[in-house]
Amino acid sequence: MATAVPRNVSPLIRAGRWGLLVTGLVYGRMHHNTLKKREERVRQGEIDRVTQHAIHELADQKVKADQSMIDLAYAAGVDPNKANTKQNEDASKKSGSSSKHH
Numbered sequence: 688m689a690t691a692v693p694r695n696v697s698p699l700i701r702a703g704r705w706g707l708l709v710t711g712l713v714y715g716r717m718h719h720n721t722l723k724k725r726e727e728r729v730r731q732g733e734i735d736r737v738t739q740h741a742i743h744e745l746a747d748q749k750v751k752a753d754q755s756m757i758d759l760a761y762a763a764g765v766d767p768n769k770a771n772t773k774q775n776e777d778a779s780k781k782s783g784s785s786s787k788h789h
Contacts, residue, residue: 760767
């Protein structure tokens with residue numbers, strides 16, 4: 688078998704190959720940075736959307752819990768408005784009396 692003898696490649700072709708390789712690397716880097724910036728904006732928007740959804744979900748849960756406590760108070764035969772007023776009065780008496788002792 689005869690082995691192929693490597694041929695000398697023209698310096699112009701070698702320079703062209705290296706030039707295209709470097710151009711491809713530079714283009715790839717620039718394109719990556721562009722996509723990265725775009726994805727960061729999308730990701731930040733997604734984080735904001737999820738955060739707002741969680742805030743609204745917690746607010747809805749609190750409203751439902753408060754309504755459930757009111758319904759439970761009525762079922763137990765207690766007026767929740769009067770109970771809240773009495774608790775506020777007791778709390779103010781305790782805080783007022785503790786400040787006199789100090």
